[in-house]
Amino acid sequence: AELDTLDILVLGVILLGTFAYLTKGTLWAKQKDPYANAAYLNGNAARAGKTRNFVEKMEESGKNCIIFYGSQTGTAEDYASRLAKEGKSRFGLETMVADLEEYDFDAMDTLPSDKIAFFVMATYGEGEPTDNAVEFYEFINGDDVAFSQGGEDAPLDNFHYVAFGLGNNTYEHYNSMVRDVDRLLTKYGAHRIGNAGEGDDGAGTMEEDFLAWKEPMWAALAAHMGLEEREAVYEPVFGITVREGLTPQSPEVYLGEPNKMHLEGAQKGPFNAHNPYIAPIAESYELFKVKDRNCIHLEIDISGSTLSYTTGDHIAIWPTNAGDEVDRFLRITGLTDKREQVISVKALEPTAKVPFPTPTTYDAIVRYHLEIGAPVSRQFVSTLAAFAPNEEIKTEMTKLGSDKDYFHEKTGSQLLNIARLLEHVGNGETWDKIPFSAFIEGLTKLQPRYYSISSSSHVQPKKISVTAVVESSMVVGRQDPFRGVATNYLLALKQKQNGDPEPSPFGLTYELHGPRNKYDGIHVPVHVRHSNFKLPSDPAKPIIMIGPGTGVAPFRGFIQERAQQAREGINVGRTILFFGCRKSTEDFMYEAEFEEYKKALGDKFELVTAFSRESSKKVYVQHRLKERSAEISDLLSQKAFFYVCGDAANMAREVNTVLAQIIAEGRGVSESKAEEIVKNMRAANQYQEDVW
Numbered sequence: 001a002e003l004d005t006l007d008i009l010v011l012g013v014i015l016l017g018t019f020a021y022l023t024k025g026t027l028w029a030k031q032k033d034p035y036a037n038a039a040y041l042n043g044n045a046a047r048a049g050k051t052r053n054f055v056e057k058m059e060e061s062g063k064n065c066i067i068f069y070g071s072q073t074g075t076a077e078d079y080a081s082r083l084a085k086e087g088k089s090r091f092g093l094e095t096m097v098a099d100l101e102e103y104d105f106d107a108m109d110t111l112p113s114d115k116i117a118f119f120v121m122a123t124y125g126e127g128e129p130t131d132n133a134v135e136f137y138e139f140i141n142g143d144d145v146a147f148s149q150g151g152e153d154a155p156l157d158n159f160h161y162v163a164f165g166l167g168n169n170t171y172e173h174y175n176s177m178v179r180d181v182d183r184l185l186t187k188y189g190a191h192r193i194g195n196a197g198e199g200d201d202g203a204g205t206m207e208e209d210f211l212a213w214k215e216p217m218w219a220a221l222a223a224h225m226g227l228e229e230r231e232a233v234y235e236p237v238f239g240i241t242v243r244e245g246l247t248p249q250s251p252e253v254y255l256g257e258p259n260k261m262h263l264e265g266a267q268k269g270p271f272n273a274h275n276p277y278i279a280p281i282a283e284s285y286e287l288f289k290v291k292d293r294n295c296i297h298l299e300i301d302i303s304g305s306t307l308s309y310t311t312g313d314h315i316a317i318w319p320t321n322a323g324d325e326v327d328r329f330l331r332i333t334g335l336t337d338k339r340e341q342v343i344s345v346k347a348l349e350p351t352a353k354v355p356f357p358t359p360t361t362y363d364a365i366v367r368y369h370l371e372i373g374a375p376v377s378r379q380f381v382s383t384l385a386a387f388a389p390n391e392e393i394k395t396e397m398t399k400l401g402s403d404k405d406y407f408h409e410k411t412g413s414q415l416l417n418i419a420r421l422l423e424h425v426g427n428g429e430t431w432d433k434i435p436f437s438a439f440i441e442g443l444t445k446l447q448p449r450y451y452s453i454s455s456s457s458h459v460q461p462k463k464i465s466v467t468a469v470v471e472s473s474m475v476v477g478r479q480d481p482f483r484g485v486a487t488n489y490l491l492a493l494k495q496k497q498n499g500d501p502e503p504s505p506f507g508l509t510y511e512l513h514g515p516r517n518k519y520d521g522i523h524v525p526v527h528v529r530h531s532n533f534k535l536p537s538d539p540a541k542p543i544i545m546i547g548p549g550t551g552v553a554p555f556r557g558f559i560q561e562r563a564q565q566a567r568e569g570i571n572v573g574r575t576i577l578f579f580g581c582r583k584s585t586e587d588f589m590y591e592a593e594f595e596e597y598k599k600a601l602g603d604k605f606e607l608v609t610a611f612s613r614e615s616s617k618k619v620y621v622q623h624r625l626k627e628r629s630a631e632i633s634d635l636l637s638q639k640a641f642f643y644v645c646g647d648a649a650n651m652a653r654e655v656n657t658v659l660a661q662i663i664a665e666g667r668g669v670s671e672s673k674a675e676e677i678v679k680n681m682r683a684a685n686q687y688q689e690d691v692w
């Protein structure tokens, strides 16, 4: 087609705009996260002073929609990106995704009424904000909130927002973050569009809750802002460039190193969620005495680092995907031959950030940076339908993506990851039309997994113990079990350390030596997360611990600490552990060790066991707890601390109920009064939970 002058002019403007976006994109990406995309650092420091005023930022970048997320494990962040993407492709909204931590909120009252803010808020632990939402929450929940334009009755009258929460109904403070934020925004006069959605991880319906919430929300938002829905067109957020001059051996190419310091071979602290420490594993062994289930004990040596911990903290393990799943992914997407090709990934949107450092290879991205093992989301299936190998497969993908029941019937119960789903639906055909950007957008960044540290910092300050049960569950409609990403990787590490030169737990292989062999000699990338799950400061206080299965992890640390204190002649209070497992002969972990602690603690320590498969009637920890009602009640009146760790879905809730019954009986009060007492114990930290 011929171009006339106007076309050329328009093209020119678009090109200029794209150029401006691109340059800003790299700039912002690196300001946001000092470790991301560090390879692109150029001397443009003059513009580094980035604003913390989001209204200004929106103005600057021509956005009318900002999507804030409060995220701990990446799901809320993922939903925020998906909303941004959908708002743009279906309604032409100019969206940006924003980490709550990166902005101030006093100028909220200056957001013009024709713009919109989304809040995608996960609730963490006991109704707490996620780490990145703490400041925002403290601001909006503060006693003397001061907005930039001062205090009328409804300072946020111009402010319009959309809200979705991610929670877990097995926790008492279900979705309290989104509820609080919604209440507080409304209190200051802001206007919500659509319902405040709530997703429930406890019921396993998070994804469907999200999908069900967003349709009416979009309709309400479209009506409010006068948006017209258009045929959704996929526009990649990331551009991929092949770097002809580079090979995987080039020193500037990332082969899985998490950031520039690691690439250059230096391990420098602070070590945190952006910068792991590659820690040696000092020792590893199996805790179960049964063939088909595994539970691993690890000793992670942090003496070479600035890392520290206190008893009750969590350690994060950064896993590597199983080689077999990496191969499967590359094969089905037609990337096998290109796996070692060096590419750069750049954000085409100024506000998007590339979730890993580049230049890198497809192999490294898939192995170290994308959550390719997680069950695929229905919305992602919808997005990918357009790129199906043929019309028939496209029709099937579209149906799977749009029909909830059909999706669950066909794939839901099988926990298919993305590559398995593509294999399954495409009858083995290669899906080479999917732009790689779609995977970066549609898959979560590979997440570190948290473990309750099972040692005492008083006893071994430079060695962190981990107690991890290997995730392997049989699923209906599938021949092989679902294998957890991190725990099978740990199992392979354990096998290697214990003499197996080519470990392959359940046939899975791993690149255990890490990028450029940096993890050789049995290393694993970790960081520590401090928690509030703590022993009483006075060792003489009695403690009651409920920790079945791997829930025993932090209590091994607690008891190790108290045993040591007893050996040092410190007066230690009564220490009772309720532990449960299937059989005393199979999965009774640390049995011999507990005998040792008993020697040091004498009568102060008691281990109460519940073996669920040793008699016709299933016995669980909560039953044992009930049997000891009188004593528990007595200890609680002596201000004993009460701890629960492990399964959030059933055990923790039932223990809570039993405890209320014990209090009701012991003190002769009604059950509702007893429940209130339990609530107050929680508020006073006398009742602490570490559940997952």
Ligand code: FAD
Residues within 6 Å of the ligand: 314, 319, 373, 374, 375, 415, 449, 450, 451, 452, 453, 467, 468, 469, 470, 471, 473, 482, 483, 484, 485, 486, 487, 488, 550, 553, 554, 691, 692
């Ligand atoms: P993953 O690959 O993460 O899969 C785990 C399970 O999640 C599977 O059953 C799968 O069905 C399900 N799943 C994953 N994604 C989805 C999805 N999108 N939709 C539906 N289902 C999905 N574990 C211990 O063994 N010991 C501990 O001491 C311990 N402490 C913890 C402390 C905290 C604070 C937290 C948050 C968790 C703790 N965990 C502990 C659990 C641990 O973090 C891991 O979740 C666990 O080891 C499984 O990890 P994985 O990578 O092997 O499995």
